[in-house]
Amino acid sequence: MVKIGLFCAAGFSTGMLVNNMKAAAEKKEVAAEINAYSQGSLADHVADLDVVLLGPQVAYTLDKSEEICKEHQVPISVIPMxxxxxxDGNKVLDLALSLVD
Structure with missing residues (x-):
């Protein structure tokens, strides 16, 4: 099971993206746990994740977020705008999976 965390500002549209990603994972028969969190809580959740994706609206936090993820050997990327x-749950799921393969 791959654990994917999406981190954004408020979480409203990211919550919808999470649902689309879950549907895409089910269709592809990929065991995945996908959740959305606020970017400010990254340090609280990173140890329990296999991959971190940042919403484009918090891409400016990438350097700081990379430092946090590096401590836990968790790959990170920004979701394309x-x-x-x-x-697009399918494309974002593919991005996440490509980071953990």
Whole structure:
């Protein structure tokens, strides 16, 4: 089971993206636990995750977030704006999986 954390500012649209990612994982028969959190809580959750994705609206925190993730050997990436805006669960799931393979 891959544990994916999406980190953003408030979590409203990210919550919808999480639901789309869960549907995509089910369709692909990928065992995944996917949750959304506020970016400010990254340090509280990173130890329990396999991969971290940042919403484009918090991309400016990438350097600081990379430092936190590096301590736990957790890969991190920023979700592309187009995929985030389209709530493309399939593409964002593929991004997450590509980071842990």
């Amino acid at each position: 187009a995929d985030y805006g389209m709530l």
